[in-house]
Amino acid sequence: MSSIPDAEIILAVDVGSVNTRASLFDVVDGRYRLVATSEVSSTAGPPLFDIGEGVRLAMDRIRVITGRRLTDETEVLIYPSTGFGSGVDLFVSSISAGPKVKTIIAGLMPGVSMTSARRLAESAYLDIVGEITLVDRRRTEEQIDLILSQRPDMILIVGGTDGGASDPLFQLIELIKLAVSLLPEGQKPRIVYSGNRNLGALVVDRLSGGATVNVTPNIRPSLEMEELTPARLRLAETLFEIRSNRITGYEELKQWSGDALIPTAEAFGRLIRYLSKVYHPDKGVLGVDLGASQVTIAAAFEGDLNLSVNSRLGAGSSITGLLENGDLFRVMRWLPHEVSDSQLKDYIHNKAIRQGSIPVTIEELHIELAIARQLIRQALFNARQTWPAGKDSRSMLLLPEVEPILAGGASLARAPRPGYSALVLLDALQPTGVSTLVMDPYSLAPTLGATAGPLPLATVQLLEAGVFVSTGTVVAPKGKIRQGRKVLSYQLEYEDGSPTKGGEVNYNQIEVLPLATGQYGRLTLRPEGGVELGFGLLGRAGTLRVAGGTLGVMIDARGRPLNLPRDLGQLRELNQRWLWDIGALE
Template sequence: MSVKTTKVIVCRSCGKVMKDPSDFASGDLAHELCSNCTDEFGVQKRYSQIVKETKEFLIKQLSISDIEAEKMAKENVAKMPIWAHRQEELLAKKKIIITDVGSTTTKALLLTRKDNKFIHTDVQYSPTTVEKPFEDVNIGVFKAIQKLEKATDISLLAIDSIESSLKFKDEVLYLSTSSAGGGLQILVIGLTMFDSASSGKRTAYGAGGVILDTFAIDDKRSSLEQMQAMGILHPDIILMAGGVNGGAVSSILRLGEILQLANPKPKFGEKDEIPLVFAGNEAAQTFIAGLFQKKFDLYIVPNIRPTLEEENLQPAREKIHKLFMENVMEQAPGYAKLKACVADDIIPTPTGVIRALQLVSESLEENIMAVDIGGATTDVFSNIMGDYFRTVSANYGMSYSISNVLKDSGKENLKKWLPENFDLNYALNYIGNKMLYPTFVPQNPHQLTIEHAIAREAISMSKQQHMQMNFNTKQVGFLDKLKSTRDDLEKITEAFYIEKALEAKKFHMHDINILIGSGGVPAHTENAQQALAIIYDGFRPEGITEIWKDRHFISPHLGKLSAIDETLASEILTKDCYDKIGICIRPMNKKWKDNLAVMDLEIDGETSQIKTGEVHYFSNDEGKDRAISIILHKGFFLNSETRNFKFSSDLPIFIDTCRELDFAKENNAMQLYELKDDPAPLENDYLGFTRKKTIKSGVQKHLVELPYEGTILAEIDDEV
């Protein structure tokens, strides 16, 4: 007699039995968590999110009070296996180490228990070891933790721990985030450049992709040129879109045939097939499956342009985002060994940052935008009226992607951030060498000035992508202007709309209350003024805005910690993570004229009149609280509510009343960069990175072949 057994899969968090693909996180049958316990990208929700959702469910089902529902929700969640286990594990530990393995730098944070409470103890840095000759991320982690041991005189690693095999003492809880391994390179194919190809680009950018090239039937290249261009690329993934649902399929299939003949090869030889995500006309899905199923790792998702007027980017973005995160983390050398050391899942660095941002915005109830400038990517996050958004600009970074920033911004935009008479050729050479040697650290004020200039452009372009991908803009109509309580302001500011099925929320840039800068550049400026200027110049806020910076760039660490203890993470975040570095005031007006009175300003009894075309920085070295009064003159606005402002603050005040950016005035007001002597030759600073090589002479042959037999139209000795 045979007995048939059935494997039962339960969610590691809540214990729910998972049977259908819809039960699993992101529809992934290999995932350990259910769809209820994870967000749209398959990452586990925070404790407070699960409590809130459970509370709302209980109120709806049982019609009980808010207080009673919250109590029941916390009791229910506390019984869930994963949360009960985490609290027990945390109580058993005396030290917590959290690392963030970045593309260029590995940062290690140490928390130690004192008086039955964990406190921030130290942060140490070490170069990330993904490049030759190391090619093992564990080495960089090991060295960063060794620095923690030396700085604090606390033993953390086990006696038998070595660089390539991390082991910790029993009293240590180890967690990590990671963004090592570089970005995901995507080839985008659409039917037309304006419609589906444009939607495809927004999808790829929003999911964190580096776009290698974009192809369409109207991209001004012949079929042969498209085929040749596709053939020399080595994408990690191909996104193909095109056609509205129910439309013609012939043009899509034509592009598919060109791709098939081009036969692009994977970046890494061990991969047999390149993943291809098809997000086009539903009527073409059967044909696409027949064309590509044996040649590519094919994924079919809903159409990103179901109609000419409608976009549906989210399903394709989620699929690509999932592949992006897997690619970034899994391909980092030594990642599998690191994964075996942690007490909880390693999460992507951007996920850690956005979780930290959620904690701050929920506690303050403010509209917040934040930027994280990394070596390979620049990520922008926002919390607007309770909705959270994130974009990964994988083309823009400070090391691996630094040349992409220069290419897309242009030399002139770089030059406007450099002091007068700065040698532009020196700046261009520095940027090229930084791309070749991404772990290089600036050695003098000139190099620091170049990196700050690039950071401003990276933030500016990433912010623009963030706004385009997440929000719609609409022309304000005549009747809307008449109905507006401050119609003058509506005429001069752009409105952004958060579109949802049943609602459309509107906001302006002057509604953003706090801007936060994270990453190596703002964290390691020479002074607070430089960090303030980088964040302000990159975002160009309007109205009154507080500027913060991530002091040690530990927001991803605390975002990860929130998965274990949300209260502890929130306390350290507000106390030890962020520095408030200034308040920026930038008024708005429709008609700017020279030497026009903008505002009457009073700071602790000292009054001054600010006129158009001026930049002022009122420092506060003593850090004392000051009473500030602003009375705006006619035609100028800081928000839509009032022209008179009174508040107190211990922060420096930065005021910009220039219609267009004037960096010379900003530099003079804040004394950002004083470059007296010319820098030493650039090659001197790179001696430790470059190896002496002998130049070999000889003949090099380069063979170019068509993917199919062609006709030679030239004779021997013809000039071609």
């Protein structure tokens, strides 16, 4: 392989369950730039079950756009690039496509290690179907029956600090070994051991002959330390091995990427972690990826990443997860028009079958975006269980201050006006203080995260080049706000000399101040008593420099958390008004 510092032509591919995307980057005037991007339907599902076909289609689109030939006559990647307009110097790939991997977590005690195990499992594309511990109230036969009835693809074993006792762990190992021995050949699960590293070889020896065992670094080397990232990367290898038994094309992508194939969620999280190191040190960075088969929430605080992949929630095949609790009100509350239970259920079931379908009427668009709100809200709630505690005593009801908020996903990217996607994020995330909404219309965030591993310079320069689209600055007051009362007054001075704008914002209003992309201004905010804007104290005024975007400056004076009525008629009126306020409706 060519030396990475000399890599000028980069081809990045991200394989999703619905779409496969390819992006070509080149050095222009000494800096990396996005040259072309393409998107085709994925071929991971029926009838092909071969991700390679979709990858080649996406690469061929790049060839048509740029004229650069990427594969030879045998459809093998041309590597390295030649001086005749063909080939690439670096190939990176991320992937989320593939069947769900049913997983049972097994641990010693339902405390520290099991909590870390759940966080590890929830940061990968795993479907947790059961848990087993040594202090389980179920009889041994019932625990064994859980494994036999669920037929898991993977059993994740955790427990024990490095150098800790071995007897309890081997008691658990014997139970799992017995259960696995009762499963027929071809249905035995992969075993992943993420416990006491001193016992790894013995665990492999005890389970040998019954199942394939992969050992990862201990996720809890000590009671005070949690180390998920090394285990998560090794876990991804097992995930790919399991999926490659059902879908072809994994090995070729792995070979082209130099064994650096990574899960899309891991790549997305890698980018969010990087952003948290370069943005405001007192705030976190939040990333949302609304996929067809899962919703990924990545939050990083001072470089510490919290990654959550919700495999039972998604805008496509996993959309029926919204129906599990039977509470359609949680979706209907975000609609500006009336929809019956049967209409909503039909839309959800049809979307699960035809994942790539798009709304064709304004009513369908509103349904899709209402669903997006609830998917993101539920995924955020699940993810926040493992976030660092906030300073506010009501921190589980209020989102910590984050800057920026980066969001991607087809439902958000194809909204006809930026106000639609902005309101989805304001409703679903309910940010506090001052933040920036940034959209990823071309789904490049995982690509940049994947590129950051072998070539971080390219990621830095591409971010500086503006591959994302800023919706604008968000101001979201919190505190004691009453219906009909003034929340704050504002004054926006434009740095380009445009006339100053000033005014007041009342409770339950969203005020949008025009500030175009590339424009900057100085925004002075004077909140009422009992209202906080992130300036340190209730009622404290302040001035800050704000950047423009496709919308401008959004002042969301609806309070935090949103106090929504239970009456659907009132909710429809509010949603209609807020859509007008934010410029989604004309």
